[in-house]
Amino acid sequence: KECITAAGLLLFGKSNSITEAFPEFFLDYRENLSDDPEVRWTDRIWPDGRWETNLYQFYFKVIGKLTDGLKIPFRMENLVRIDETHVHQALKEAFVNCIIHADYNLPTGIVIIRDRTGYTFSNAGRMKIPPEVALQGGNSVPRNKTIQKLFGLINLGERAGSGLPKILRAWNEQHWRNIELKEETIPDKTVLRLWTVSLIPDEAIVALKQLFGTNFNTFKQNIVTTLVTAYLEGSVTNRRLQQISGEHSSDITKLLQSLVEKGYLITNNKAGRGTVYHLNKDYKESSIDKEINSVDKKVNSVDNGINSVDKEQMVDDDKKISLITEEARAKKRLKPEAMRKIILLACTVKPLSLKNLAELLDRNADNLRVTYISKMVKEGALQLLFPDEPNHPNQAYYTKRI
Known part of the structure; x- marks a missing residue:
């Protein structure tokens, strides 16, 4: 008497038969492409009783949703338009890899998520080789070799060890963030994250x-x-x-x-x-911002004698700057760190020319330029008001206040 193999059952079997043999068997596709944070899913495919929940049905129900709406231009090959790009191929590889490496005796099953920042492929069971070795390519130890062979018969899934390099190539071509392959425990599972956002958005x-x-x-x-x-x-x-x-x-x-x-x-x-x-989302504000806030408090205290209407008005920038630079004018000798801080604070209020700074700090303009300004511009601490014209007659310096 001939019996269906476990691979055949998982691929083509009926839902009840599969869960009888593999009680933990579970397939889930979740999609959320909405801008509304209150929306949990915009689409979902899971064992809801309306389809035979096997791997073959799941793959062909989901694969079109993974690639739908991808804004990737077509390519030409031998003067023929090829609509399936390397990204399309990479997503197929990721999907098949998820299926052939899953341990269907463990909980969590296969969960695939598509959101506004990319794709997540998660399968039960840890990898048989370290993730860093798998990413190098050429090494693959699939848990379900028969399923891999059956997918190969319909031209799905590359030869062993070439899938991840193909995914890496596609993602590098798009200048997207590097893919993330990791293992988790309790329960054991492998997670592949494919980001569709730029390296540094x-x-x-x-x-x-x-x-x-x-x-x-x-x-x-x-x-x-x-x-x-x-x-x-x-x-x-x-x-x-x-x-x-x-x-x-x-x-x-x-x-x-x-x-x-x-x-x-x-x-x-x-x-x-x-x-x-x-x-550290509780990172304390920078010392510059602290200094500016303290200057604001000083200015407000100076205005205590002014009528109530004037108190509610914005303090004049020149008064702020005068208070900030007061210490430099009072002391002919000042530590370089203190002078730099004063310059940064003053240039945060509004752009100041070299002449302005020299007068406010009571320092020689040339010495100020050589000792501080040029170095601070080179370091990026100070910004040029006219960056494309360094010698602009109205050139001034400012500090970005974030």
Whole structure:
């Protein structure tokens, strides 16, 4: 008597028969492309009793939804228009990989999510090789080899070990954020996250500048990448940064520890390679903003003698600047750090020319330019009012107040 194989049952069987043999079997596709935060899902495919819940039906119900509306231009090949781009192929690979590597005896099953920032493919069971090895390609140990062969008969799924490199190629072509492949425990599962957002989105930069103030303008690229990753993905780890930057884990550990020491990142655990780091959303405002606020308080106290109508009006910028620069005028010798802070504060109120600064600080203009202004412009601490014309007759300097 011939019996159907487990692979055949999972692929083509009836729902009741599958769950009888595999009680934990579960397939779920969730889609949320809405701008409304109150909307949970805009589409969903799951075992609702209206279709035979097997892998074959699930794949063909979902694959079109994964690629629908992708704003990727077609390509030409031998003068023939090819509408299926590398991104389309990559999504098919990710889907098939999810199916052939899943452990159908474990809970969580297969869950695929499409949202406004990308795709998440999650399958029960951990990988048989480390994620970093899998990402290099050429090595694949599928849990369900027979299912892989059956998909191969209908030209779905690349040869063993080539799927992830194909996904990486497609994502790199679009300059999207690096893919994220990780394992989780309790319960065991493997998660592949495919981001469809740029490496460093403008909205992330704006949010981080609002959080960290003028300090952000001085951050090196590896710090920016780390903080952007923590902002976009909700957290950052040593392993994730290895996937993104390719840097050695020990160097990344030092970087993460330094960001914790500076208060940019926080963690509840002792620093190490398995530690999860989060943005410090309670980061204290920059010293410059603190100084400006204290100046505002001083100015308000000066105005106490003015009538109540005048008190409610905005304090004159010149008065603010005069108060900020008062210490420099009073002291002929001032520590460089103190002078830099005064210059930054004054230029935060409004753009000031070299002549303005020299008069306000009671310093020689040439010495001021050589000792402070030129260096601060080069460092990015000061901005040029006319960046394309450094010698503009009305050139002035300002500090971005975030």
